[in-house]
Amino acid sequence: xxxxxxxxxxxxxxxxxxxxxxxxxxxxxxxxxxxxxxxxxxxxxxxxxxxxxxxxxxxx
Numbered sequence: 910x911x912x913x914x915x916x917x918x919x920x921x922x923x924x925x926x927x928x929x930x931x932x933x934x935x936x937x938x939x940x941x942x943x944x945x946x947x948x949x950x951x952x953x954x955x956x957x958x959x960x961x962x963x964x965x966x967x968x969x
Contacts, residue, residue, distance in 0.1 A: 926955075927952055927953065930951070930952035930955040931948065931949055931952035933952075934947075934948035934949070934951045934952050934955075935948040935949065935952075936948075
């Protein structure tokens with residue numbers, strides 16, 4: 910049985926999105942060690958922020 914994975918381009922897109930979010934959140938941090946760690950963690954879950962604020966704007 911051969912499994913063909915065809916999500917390579919999406920993986921690259923999400924990698925670029927993570928890098929961009931990491932640059933943004935780390936740039937917004939104070940520069941301290943734990944602030945940078947928090948920025949990297951926020952970069953992993955930024956879609957949650959996006960969906961939350963979108964639903965909040967819609968009024969759901």
